[in-house]
Amino acid sequence: MNFRTAAMLSVFVHASSHGAEDPNLTRCVEQSAADIKELVDISQWTISSAPTSIVIESKFEMTEHRIVSPALGQEEPRTTKYRIELQFKPKLSKEDFLKLAKQRMEHVVMLRYGATSKAEWAQAAKFLKDHPLPRYDTIDVVGKSYSVYLISNDLSSITLRPIERYAEAKGVEARIDHVFWPLAN
Numbered sequence: 001m002n003f004r005t006a007a008m009l010s011v012f013v014h015a016s017s018h019g020a021e022d023p024n025l026t027r028c029v030e031q032s033a034a035d036i037k038e039l040v041d042i043s044q045w046t047i048s049s050a051p052t053s054i055v056i057e058s059k060f061e062m063t064e065h066r067i068v069s070p071a072l073g074q075e076e077p078r079t080t081k082y083r084i085e086l087q088f089k090p091k092l093s094k095e096d097f098l099k100l101a102k103q104r105m106e107h108v109v110m111l112r113y114g115a116t117s118k119a120e121w122a123q124a125a126k127f128l129k130d131h132p133l134p135r136y137d138t139i140d141v142v143g144k145s146y147s148v149y150l151i152s153n154d155l156s157s158i159t160l161r162p163i164e165r166y167a168e169a170k171g172v173e174a175r176i177d178h179v180f181w182p183l184a185n
Contacts (some may be wrong), residue, residue: 021165025146026051029088032179044168052089057171058082058165082160082169084152086176090139091145100131115168136180148180 010176020142030064033049036056048055058081092100107124115121150173153160160166 025088025125029054032086035179036176039178040172045172052087056084056086056176058169060165062160062165062169064153064163065161080153082153082165084150084169084173084176085130086180087149087151088146088150089134091147092134097133101133104128104131104133125182150176 029052030049031177033047033054037047040056044059046055046057046059051152061079061081063077064080077109104127107127110124111121115124129151132149132151136148151171152173154166154169160169
């Protein structure tokens with residue numbers, strides 16, 4: 001649990017009412033990025049921040065195996081770096097959250113059980129990437145609530161190798177949890 005980040009959010013975010021263009025929120029995001037840097041091995045990861053997001057990317061490469069069609073046994077391997085993006089966005093209403101969760105599940109099923117074509121697979125993967133659910137909910141702001149979204153290239157239809165690097169990437173996500181979970185209601 002990182003109390004410095006909690007204090008920064010309390011001071012900076014509660015003074016905010018304008019979101020993305022608010023310098024207080026930007027400072028809060030920058031402080032969160034600094035806290036994350038203290039928790040990860042910076043010889044293996046790069047960390048940068050923008051006014052409403054933080055990007056954590058591996059310096060090592062992994063092989064990504066995408067299942068295109070389980071029935072045909074087709075996979076598409078490619079080399080990539082593990083990327084985590086944390087986005088600060090206004091909180092969704094309960095109705096919007098449930099609607100989005102249902103839409104995402106339909107696309108997860110398509111990826112997990114095989115799309116009928118590469119185009120269908122790409123469409124489902126793009127939807128999941130473009131429409132995330134919040135990981136950390138809710139950070140209160142005067143008159144407004146924020147959620148923090150964790151977006152990574154770890155989709156349910158992708159296997160990342162070597163497994164040791166994948167485990168390291170999931171460990172980084174777990175350390176990020178220690179920065180934000182104490183702040184979420």
